[in-house]
Amino acid sequence: MLRTCELRHPKLTVMVRQSELFLPLRREDPRGEEFANAKLLLRGGYIDKLSSGVFTMLPLGFMVLRRIEQIVREGMERLHAQEFSMPALQTPAIWEETGRWATLPPEMFQFSDRSDRPVGLAMTHEEVIFDLVRRTVRSAHELPISLYQFQTKFRDEPRPKSGLIRGREFLMKDLYSFHASPEDLETYYRAVMDEYRTIFAQCGLEAIVVEASGGIFTKNPSHEFQIIASSGEDRIILCERGDFAQNSEIASAASPCPKCGGALREERSVEVGNTFRFYDKYANDMRGYVQGASGEKLPILLASYGIGIGRLMATIVEARHDEKGIVWPDRVAPFAVHLLVLGSHEGLFREAERLGNALQDKGIAVLYDDRVNVSAGEKLATADLLGMPQRVVVSSKTFASGKAELKRRDESEARLVATQEIIEIILLTTNTNHTNIRIAPSV
Numbered sequence: 001m002l003r004t005c006e007l008r009h010p011k012l013t014v015m016v017r018q019s020e021l022f023l024p025l026r027r028e029d030p031r032g033e034e035f036a037n038a039k040l041l042l043r044g045g046y047i048d049k050l051s052s053g054v055f056t057m058l059p060l061g062f063m064v065l066r067r068i069e070q071i072v073r074e075g076m077e078r079l080h081a082q083e084f085s086m087p088a089l090q091t092p093a094i095w096e097e098t099g100r101w102a103t104l105p106p107e108m109f110q111f112s113d114r115s116d117r118p119v120g121l122a123m124t125h126e127e128v129i130f131d132l133v134r135r136t137v138r139s140a141h142e143l144p145i146s147l148y149q150f151q152t153k154f155r156d157e158p159r160p161k162s163g164l165i166r167g168r169e170f171l172m173k174d175l176y177s178f179h180a181s182p183e184d185l186e187t188y189y190r191a192v193m194d195e196y197r198t199i200f201a202q203c204g205l206e207a208i209v210v211e212a213s214g215g216i217f218t219k220n221p222s223h224e225f226q227i228i229a230s231s232g233e234d235r236i237i238l239c240e241r242g243d244f245a246q247n248s249e250i251a252s253a254a255s256p257c258p259k260c261g262g263a264l265r266e267e268r269s270v271e272v273g274n275t276f277r278f279y280d281k282y283a284n285d286m287r288g289y290v291q292g293a294s295g296e297k298l299p300i301l302l303a304s305y306g307i308g309i310g311r312l313m314a315t316i317v318e319a320r321h322d323e324k325g326i327v328w329p330d331r332v333a334p335f336a337v338h339l340l341v342l343g344s345h346e347g348l349f350r351e352a353e354r355l356g357n358a359l360q361d362k363g364i365a366v367l368y369d370d371r372v373n374v375s376a377g378e379k380l381a382t383a384d385l386l387g388m389p390q391r392v393v394v395s396s397k398t399f400a401s402g403k404a405e406l407k408r409r410d411e412s413e414a415r416l417v418a419t420q421e422i423i424e425i426i427l428l429t430t431n432t433n434h435t436n437i438r439i440a441p442s443v
């Protein structure tokens with residue numbers, strides 16, 4: 001198994017000049033979009049929409065996606081899972097073993113290649129990975145195995161109207177674990193659930209774990225990780241005291257909590273993750289066995305675990321925005337600091353650059369709004385829309401007194417602070433796990 005830190009991205013710190021960043025900002029709300037994530041991410045130049053449910057990740061949006069991916073990757077490393085990558089393009093044979101070539105459409109894209117042979121695009125990977133493991137693993141000693149990927153999934157969703165929450169092409173982290181005994185599967189499954197809570201908390205969200213149906217395959221309930229949001233498509237029933245939660249799809253009509261008798265309430269929510277225990281379902285369908293210690297034949301047990309990375313990004317926006325724009329949590333924000341110059345005096349730009357470089361030297365990623373001929377009002381509005389956790393303003397008003405104005409995006413009051421102190425305050429109040437990844441052009 002891989003040890004942590006081997007796969008970590010190099011720590012690179014950058015200051016990016018906004019004038020050089022490919023950032024197509026829009027003044028107006030995009031037409032036909034009802035969801036906050038779609039409106040704000042499109043207006044803020046984080047994403048572009050090509051067609052229904054199909055989006056381009058622009059440089060700023062791609063940085064957010066990478067940061068979320070990094071949080072998830074660190075969680076996977078703590079679970080000793082190994083990162084790899086499976087193909088999206090599929091042929092029917094293995095899918096026919098479970099019957100899913102016929103049952104997954106119309107959600108699964110299927111078409112013909114140039115020789116008229118059927119091909120499809122994977123919307124999940126249980127069949128592919130189970131086939132791999134049954135062909136390569138012989139003995140129970142070789143288990144457990146856990147493998148994960150970040151991969152583009154394709155699903156022909158009927159109503160992709162909710163921005164990145166429901167794409168027809170979207171990035172998912174999928175993890176699969178293989179076990180020789182149900183106890184081992186159960187232990188690992190619990191560990192993944194704990195890790196999922198940590199991951200969502202690091203993304204600034206409180207996930208509610210909800211029992212849901214295991215789908216058509218398994219009697220064991222699956223677990224959904226739901227974020228309460230008024231725009232969510234799901235409905236969950238939860239106990240006021242927090243010791244019971246169920247997807248309303250499977251909740252019985254009972255009104256008191258079955259665990260404590262307390263009152264239940266219904267909330268709208270977005271599912272950001274899902275975990276399934278298949279046990280021997282795939283071993284039975286696809287004939288996958290290993291040899292036990294005394295030569296006996298044991299079914300290879302499977303569990304799978306998904307997190308929608310793009311949906312997670314969208315859900316953070318749904319849960320954390322105000323009328324002015326996005327409010328990114330520290331670890332997910334593309335830049336920790338948005339540094340603005342208001343005014344045209346050359347000295348202001350020199351002062352701002354000095355400050356930005358000093359922050360960069362301390363490992364803080366800075367977006368530097370160095371644009372000229374843009375009004376103060378517009379710069380401030382853009383900073384609110386983009387939602388970096390800290391805003392630093394250098395203007396003639398602050399410059400004269402050797403100070404700059406510092407404001408957190410989630411607070412309303414700005415304070416005038418001496419420029420030397422700004423760096424210390426930002427270091428103290430920024431999550432230093434804000435690992436920088438070089439994607440946008442650096443200065």
Ligand code: ATP
Nearest residue numbers: 157165166167170172271272273274306307308311
């Ligand atoms: P839903 O019920 O919302 O369609 P699902 O049950 O089909 O979700 P899974 O098959 O469990 O989803 O996929 C794992 C994760 O992938 C989900 O928890 C979600 O975060 C994400 N996901 C699923 N479908 C989409 C989609 N169309 N666009 C973006 N993310 C998605």
Ligand code: MG
Nearest residue numbers: 107155157166
């Ligand atoms: Mg679905």
